[in-house]
Amino acid sequence: MLPRRLLASWAAQTRALMKWLCLIGPVAATIGSACALFLWSLDRATRLRFDHPALLYALPLAGVAIVWVYGRFGGRADGGNNLIVDQIHQPGAGVPLRMAPLILVATVVTHLFGGSAGREGTAVQLGGSLASGFSRLMRLSAAEGRLVLMAGVAAGFGAVFGTPIAGAIFALEVLSLGQVRYEALLPCLIAALVGDWTCHAWGIEHTSYAIAAGDAGFHIQGWLLAKVTAAAVILGLAGLAFSETLHAAGALVRRLCPHPLLRPVLGGLLLIALVQVLGTRDYLGLGVWSADPGAVTLPGLFQPPYRPFSWLWKALFTVVTLATGFKGGEVTPLFFIGAALGHALAGVLNAPLDLMAGLGFVGLFAAAANTPLACTLMGIELFGAAHTPYIAVACFVAYAFSGHSGIYLSQRVAVPKV
């Protein structure tokens, strides 16, 4: 009896494992390679932008080109991340393959000319469109295609940030607010690991972040935990404010500029004006690296000098960029805004700067994307296990306070927050 049950479980799961390895392996390797190409291009574009500061003045024009190309050739690709989440919830026509080159080029162009945007939207869309194209090629059933699409999201997310386990959980968690279901567990895990591995194999290195505070002989300190909780409440409300503002700004821009081509002109001019008024270019682009050693960057927010308002400026630059038709993700800016907000709160709460920056990094994203578990794992993958309790409190409390909307409008509510 027992040997038969063992054999049955072994046979069924080995078949499943082999099937997913064969199905997902090649597509995840393709996605990982696409992400490597994307990250490499992004790096080149950012360096070019620093070498040629005048590129910024062409930002309005670059935006017009992006919006025109999307309008002319994009079709449903303009739906972006929301289209992918929709197709997972209710498999339909799939995600068009053209989404992959379009989003890759549009994001690189956005960054080349100085738009403030991210990477995860691009990676998720690369993953989703390649996975969906593969499903059509292999004539997979709707049910299988759905799992492959989730795996594509996991591969893209895992590869672009170098955090495979967070990527796998992200793909399971992002669909519905308040629930993780394990139906696509193996496909997502395989995809994220293969995607990340492939991206590394192309020589891509990810930024590393270090939190020195309390690293040795660490145990929870009640007082610090209270400060972390207070910061998490603010991060949660900031996540809510960010997604609502982003959606409202998009609606406002559509009302102000009925013609789509006018919107990036407005956005580009606003960004140029912001740069002139503030006298800094630190909030353009990805914000992870700068040619100027004195600039505000994401890794720099883990150290002094104290910068109390960086989060506000980065949020402003990002909302203007994303609401006016430029392309890229919301997540790297959210990392930046979150780390800057954590950094600012460290000063107010008298808490370690590096720890609070790290908690803001993942906490704001957890709040805005409603993915606390993926963000907890991401925090662990990026900052190490020593701060696990603080990371989890930051992500889960921020999630609790961010309301029922978020940056992904296609998300459904499975378990309400109160």
Added chain:
Amino acid sequence: MLPRRLLASWAAQTRALMKWLCLIGPVAATIGSACALFLWSLDRATRLRFDHPALLYALPLAGVAIVWVYGRFGGRADGGNNLIVDQIHQPGAGVPLRMAPLILVATVVTHLFGGSAGREGTAVQLGGSLASGFSRLMRLSAAEGRLVLMAGVAAGFGAVFGTPIAGAIFALEVLSLGQVRYEALLPCLIAALVGDWTCHAWGIEHTSYAIAAGDAGFHIQGWLLAKVTAAAVILGLAGLAFSETLHAAGALVRRLCPHPLLRPVLGGLLLIALVQVLGTRDYLGLGVWSADPGAVTLPGLFQPPYRPFSWLWKALFTVVTLATGFKGGEVTPLFFIGAALGHALAGVLNAPLDLMAGLGFVGLFAAAANTPLACTLMGIELFGAAHTPYIAVACFVAYAFSGHSGIYLSQRVAVPKV
């Protein structure tokens, strides 16, 4: 509009947070203290057993005492962990308060006389019965009582192993196979943190485990990952075999000894015979610490010398102990059996001994309890973040291969594994 929504979310969630802090704080502190008392007693009992080896010969009698007391005074408390899971799925009469002292004393007695059992069942039952008693005292609604009961499980689990985040996720994950729902997120997180913190405040220190393999500049190695996957498949099947054998042995014992008081006599005599035949006492008790420096212990399995069959003996001792009416959890023995199996597989697969022992530690538990996410977090909390991808693969693949049953019979199937 936005300020009003921010205020509404802030007010609602602050109310929830305060409510749970006030409700859960005291009960979690009580549970943490009970766990501290339990761990302290367990340590004393283990030391006493080493000082007085003859205690083993009283094991049959001790078992009779446990079974008699449970039969006379236990009532529904004999339902153990399954009663708690049932009461969370379908709140009814609650968990009787007497479960707490009964399980504490019975587990310590089991360990004092040399039974091979664990701690988590005891911690979960301490948590569940104290939480349920508290709900009745405060006249909480059935819905609230349910959440407090889950929080009690989180507090007990988090405190007894010193892994609060794994404890919180365990309480959410253990109820249904294949699904995590966030309804009790804040209560479980608060409870696990307070429980762990209180247990530490009493001076309890947890065993620490170290995996040195590939600690610096770590990145996934394809070949090692393949070995880990192969080991995880075996861990998954071993988890299935362990829970099925445990249930079958229980049924067999009930058939052989219709009178409940005879069962621990049989079990005790079998354990004494096993000790005589094998000529070792290493598989008695918890297995975490030994007065004999040459003994097989759980931390010792992370190092040479190579012991290819320890897992089998520990499994045998544990099944005999738990199937014949002795008390304690299945989980610490599962840690031991898993670490020993990983250790054995490291030799076969030519993989690092410490890494494979660590993966077996959490992987077998993930398989037998169907809680891969909690076990991944536990692995990270115990062994550090450097091995996150291997830990996750071990837990999730082992989970996939362990079938739809497990050590907790009250678990429901939310998402089937194939």
